[in-house]
Amino acid sequence: MDYATLLQVLDSTLRLATPLLFACLAGLFSERAGVFDIGLEGKMLVAAMCSGAVAFLTGSVWIGLLAGIAGSLVLSGVHGLASITFRGNQLISGVALNFLASGITVLAAQSLFKQGGRTPPISGAARFNPIDLPFAEPLSAIPILGPFYAEVLSGHSLPVYVALLCVPLSWWALYRTRFGLRLRAVGENPAAVDTAGISVVRLRYAALAIAGVLCGLAGVYMATALQAGFGKEMTAGRGYIALAALIFAKWKPWGALWATLLFGFFQALALRPDVVERIVGTKVPVPALDALPYVLTVLVLAGFVGKAIPPRAGGEPYVKER
Amino acid sequence: MTRLPKWADVILVPVISLALAAIISALVILAIGQNPWEAISVMVEGSLMSAYGWGYTLYYTTSFIFTGLAVTVAFHAGLFNIGGEGQAQLGGLGVALACLFIPWPHWSLALIGASLAAAAFGAAWAAIPAYLQAKRGSHIVITTIMFNYIAASLMIWILVDVLRPPTAQDPSTAPFPATTHLPSLSDLPLFNLFFTKSVPANITLLVALAMAVLVWVLLWHTRLGYEIRAFGKSEPAARYAGINPTRIVLIAMLLSGALAGMMATNNVMGEAEKLLGNSASGAGFIGIAVALMGRNHPLGVVLAALLFGFLYQGGAELGLWTRIPIEMRVVVQGLVILFTGALDQMVRMMLARVFRPRAARAA
Numbered sequence: 001m002d003y004a005t006l007l008q009v010l011d012s013t014l015r016l017a018t019p020l021l022f023a024c025l026a027g028l029f030s031e032r033a034g035v036f037d038i039g040l041e042g043k044m045l046v047a048a049m050c051s052g053a054v055a056f057l058t059g060s061v062w063i064g065l066l067a068g069i070a071g072s073l074v075l076s077g078v079h080g081l082a083s084i085t086f087r088g089n090q091l092i093s094g095v096a097l098n099f100l101a102s103g104i105t106v107l108a109a110q111s112l113f114k115q116g117g118r119t120p121p122i123s124g125a126a127r128f129n130p131i132d133l134p135f136a137e138p139l140s141a142i143p144i145l146g147p148f149y150a151e152v153l154s155g156h157s158l159p160v161y162v163a164l165l166c167v168p169l170s171w172w173a174l175y176r177t178r179f180g181l182r183l184r185a186v187g188e189n190p191a192a193v194d195t196a197g198i199s200v201v202r203l204r205y206a207a208l209a210i211a212g213v214l215c216g217l218a219g220v221y222m223a224t225a226l227q228a229g230f231g232k233e234m235t236a237g238r239g240y241i242a243l244a245a246l247i248f249a250k251w252k253p254w255g256a257l258w259a260t261l262l263f264g265f266f267q268a269l270a271l272r273p274d275v276v277e278r279i280v281g282t283k284v285p286v287p288a289l290d291a292l293p294y295v296l297t298v299l300v301l302a303g304f305v306g307k308a309i310p311p312r313a314g315g316e317p318y319v320k321e322r
Numbered sequence: 323m324t325r326l327p328k329w330a331d332v333i334l335v336p337v338i339s340l341a342l343a344a345i346i347s348a349l350v351i352l353a354i355g356q357n358p359w360e361a362i363s364v365m366v367e368g369s370l371m372s373a374y375g376w377g378y379t380l381y382y383t384t385s386f387i388f389t390g391l392a393v394t395v396a397f398h399a400g401l402f403n404i405g406g407e408g409q410a411q412l413g414g415l416g417v418a419l420a421c422l423f424i425p426w427p428h429w430s431l432a433l434i435g436a437s438l439a440a441a442a443f444g445a446a447w448a449a450i451p452a453y454l455q456a457k458r459g460s461h462i463v464i465t466t467i468m469f470n471y472i473a474a475s476l477m478i479w480i481l482v483d484v485l486r487p488p489t490a491q492d493p494s495t496a497p498f499p500a501t502t503h504l505p506s507l508s509d510l511p512l513f514n515l516f517f518t519k520s521v522p523a524n525i526t527l528l529v530a531l532a533m534a535v536l537v538w539v540l541l542w543h544t545r546l547g548y549e550i551r552a553f554g555k556s557e558p559a560a561r562y563a564g565i566n567p568t569r570i571v572l573i574a575m576l577l578s579g580a581l582a583g584m585m586a587t588n589n590v591m592g593e594a595e596k597l598l599g600n601s602a603s604g605a606g607f608i609g610i611a612v613a614l615m616g617r618n619h620p621l622g623v624v625l626a627a628l629l630f631g632f633l634y635q636g637g638a639e640l641g642l643w644t645r646i647p648i649e650m651r652v653v654v655q656g657l658v659i660l661f662t663g664a665l666d667q668m669v670r671m672m673l674a675r676v677f678r679p680r681a682a683r684a685a
Contacts, residue, residue: 097656099655103656104350291472294469295468297464298472303458303460
């Protein structure tokens with residue numbers, strides 16, 4: 001693989017890793033607070049539909065962004081109601097929301113636009129358009145680093161940079177603020193947090209709200225930047241890949257960045273079977289590349305690539321003692 | 323919290339959950355500017371008012387009984403098997419290999435052989451997540467989801483590059499030989515009084531019902547079933563009672579995978595008569611809803627499978643005859659799972675309010 005091709009693949013890697021990163025951080029907040037969130041996929045899908053539809057109708061990507069986040073937050077609210085307030089099964093609630101999202105997005109898009117369950121293509125101000133980072137042009141003359149800056153880092157849409165910024169932000173929020181300490185504690189030992197006089201329920205709802213916003217951003221990015229509009233099932237399992245990445249990342253923000261970049265790299269490779277063929281020397285079936293992130297996750301789960309220890313109170317509803 | 327009388331817990335809770343799901347579904351239909359009453363009449367008309375409709379309803383029911391039982395068996399061991407979809411696809415591969423490469427003299431032998439192959443392939447696909455859960459503590463929910471995706475990729479590869487006949491355009495196997503053709507319900511005595519024309523529902527419906535009985539016997543009338551249920555209720559207690567956790571996790575998941583895989587005898591062998599892409603087409607996931615709705619009891623599973631069979635056939639009719647998209651059935655499916663599986667506690671709390679004064683008066 002020559003350098004130019006590598007840069008192309010890395011460029012796609014960053015583009016494809018962005019929704020995974022948003023969703024992975026969403027899962028991170030939720031699971032660190034002790035709430036399993038299988039419903040990342042559904043939230044992304046609803047956000048993608050809401051933002052695609054509203055951006056088309058208003059012509060403004062920013063209003064679309066708000067609509068997308070709002071849609072995702074509604075699902076977060078239902079998940080919270082089921083799994084926090086009514087202490088239902090968090091996994092089942094997530095699965096249910098994914099089905100609900102899968103069906104309702106098509107229903108809504110179909111009844112609004114009558115185009116077979118997709119939103120009409122959006123363009124111009126209704127999308128997040130590529131931004132050229134400063135000095136990309138003159139710096140590209142510098143060998144190796146210059147083209148990397150110009151080709152890989154520059155020229156992405158705003159959400160890509162926001163996603164990258166969310167990594168240190170999440171780290172700071174989780175490890176350097178009082179809220180973060182409490183959030184992590186509530187995922188490990190909610191009874192202790194409760195004893196300290198802090199509301200477990202409120203903390204967990206807050207975590208789900210953050211997850212809702214982040215999933216919303218993931219979906220908005222899918223519909224208004226990565227692609228031009230919402231299409232049926234457009235998230236294509238990315239919510240589950242993000243969950244896989246979260247395990248790979250051992251529930252840590254910087255780990256989430258590397259894990260989603262790795263999975264994004266696999267997705268980018270799956271788009272370029274010709275490149276893979278040149279590296280490996282033989283023809284590799286595309287499905288094998290598609291399956292790679294999942295196989296890797298199973299290997300991680302099996303403990304062959306380092307041990308992944310989830311938050312201790314994950315998945316268990318908290319019952320306050322009376 | 324007030325404990326509900328048993329009949330309320332067994333009957334009232336699911337019925338109210340279902341009613342809530344139905345109300346929200348009606349609101350969704352209203353919200354997209356359609357008429358819920360028209361929708362339900364089209365669904366009933368298309369799925370229950372003709373032999374043709376029943377033929378499809380029971381065809382879907384058959385698949386859902388298998389996958390619902392699969393989820394049920396795992397649930398009783400405290401395991402949430404979301405991998406029914408992948409296990410059913412692998413079951414399809416088992417059916418295809420058995421039908422294509424073994425010269426069966428008669429359909430009955432072919433059915434037995436294909437069932438065993440489907441069960442073996444489904445169980446094999448559940449075996450790795452089961453082993454990882456039992457031995458290395460990997461969470462079965464995540465691993466089974468991953469295995470669904472791996473199964474999807476694997477099947478695409480097998481259908482495109484391995485089993486596809488050179489002449490075929492679409493990713494599918496060659497058609498199965500005629501000797502493996504299963505009798506439709508219209509070919510069976512008694513059933514043919516009602517089904518006068520050939521319908522997709524076939525003899526595997528009877529196999530599915532037999533499996534429901536077997537699962538009931540297994541869970542409530544054998545030592546193994548007792549161990550599975552004890553393990554599911556409390557792992558530490560089961561461990562102290564000398565029940566081997568590894569063995570139970572493995573057995574429960576293998577049985578679950580085998581049941582999910584056997585679904586393929588209905589759709590792959592009984593209907594398509596060749597293996598197509600995405601053969602399970604969501605039935606593995608519906609098994610979750612069916613098991614929850616059926617309260618993890620084989621009888622409940624059969625009834626819930628019938629309900630979902632109606633929903634699936636009715637939903638297809640909606641897509642044909644009304645302007646409500648076929649995806650409506652996924653919405654209903656999600657709502658049923660949400661209300662029966664995750665918000666059941668809410669329903670119980672509501673009912674507890676109703677029952678509390680009466681209990682207090684009696685005391």
